[in-house]
Amino acid sequence: MKIIDNIGQFTLGRTKEGYIVINNEREYESHSHFDNECGARKCIGLINRGLQPRSRYFKKAALRLIGEEEYKGLVETRKEKYININKGVKK
Secondary structure (H helix, E strand, O other): OOEEEEOOOOOOOOOOOEEEEOOOOOOOEEEEEEEOHHHHHHHHHHHHHOEOOHHHHHHHHOOEEEEEEHHHHOOEOOOOOOOOOOOOOOO
């Protein structure tokens, strides 16, 4: 594994299959695999900002990286549902 970057408590590394993020403050089991670097950085950024990811894959990765207790402390982000009020005039 080639280490690319250290972001806070996380280490981002490159492997043959893709990218790996390791939590340095926990045991080795606290790691997650990603297909691309952008996704790995996005997951780390969400965790560092204290936000819960919306994506099912990112949720599972974040839970694995920080543990269940810390994951429950993350703020859940909800997107407002868009409703188009102006439906126009029928002729």
